[in-house]
Amino acid sequence: MNVPTDVLQILDRAHTDGPRLTLTGTLDRKLYLDTDKVLKAAGGKWSRKDRAHLFDGDAAEAIEQIILTGQVTSAKQQFGYFPTPAPIVQQLIDLADIQPGMRVLEPSAGRGAIALAAVRAGAVVDCVEIQPEHANAITAERERSITVLCADFLTTDPKPVYDRVVMNPPFARQADITHVKHAYEALKPGGRLVAVMSAGVTFRQTSAAVAFRSRMEALGGQLHPLPEGSFKESGTGVNTVIAVLPRPATA
CATH class of the missing domain: 3.40.50.150 (Vaccinia Virus protein VP39)
Incomplete structure (x- = not known):
């Protein structure tokens, strides 16, 4: 799933605290829905009580992978040693x-x-x-x-x-x-x-x-x-x- 640049920018500004991710700023409805779709695909579940998306693991780590790749994938990648082609x-x-x-x-x-x-x-x-x-x-x-x-x-x-x-x-x-x-x-x-x-x-x-x-x-x-x-x-x-x-x- 490819992620548009405007959504990546929203994710980059989001506040994270452990498994919690809170969106910041004012988003129009389409941009919010696009961002929500990406977060759900990445494993984040909206909690009305917490007014945040909750992840099973560290939210910042999950979002970092998306920002780096511009994609949501089911397999978690570790960005360490990748030989230069x-x-x-x-x-x-x-x-x-x-x-x-x-x-x-x-x-x-x-x-x-x-x-x-x-x-x-x-x-x-x-x-x-x-x-x-x-x-x-x-x-x-x-x-x-x-x-x-x-x-x-x-x-x-x-x-x-x-x-x-x-x-x-x-x-x-x-x-x-x-x-x-x-x-x-x-x-x-x-x-x-x-x-x-x-x-x-x-x-x-x-x-x-x-x-x-x-x-x-x-x-x-x-x-x-x-x-x-x-x-x-x-x-x-x-x-x-x-x-x-x-x-x-x-x-």
Whole structure:
């Protein structure tokens, strides 16, 4: 079940408290009925007594899945590790404009699909990956131009030494915004960050999303929409964009 953007915006503004979800603002009847239909399809039951939709589990988590994918599905998805499909890897590398000899960072590297492509473009790449089995898979490639740190990227202290940061971060609960902001600190002046992000960053009205869009505009950044189903082969229907953020040469 596809969910219209205006309904996604209503869900994004909704107040949640455990299993309770309360709609905010004034909705015309059609928009309310469309939103109610989506909530019921997702498992939310209207309670006249509570004046809220009640879910069996955490309402915020249920709504997050809808906002990320733009769909209501019966199977719950966990938005953690989803390998970057080869066509998107190439698009990331092209947008990054990686040149031979550049130093590149790939945070949350998974099994290194982006890192390996960056090496083929002539870069020297540092990876950070939290899951040991994935970090070991990158090491097993025995690629001399790649180093791997097994750690939670958000616990690292980025230094501005990289020409490029290319990444596909986790998305749940707007983690992509948090990871991109942290990774941006690793860019040297004149550098460029290129990241896959949830399409929610283009329309969500949370303080984090609004601030991110403002920051992108100030930096002259760009958002490139990806076609629906771009990550289908990786097991998720999440809607995505590619964000390109330059770091000013005088920074």
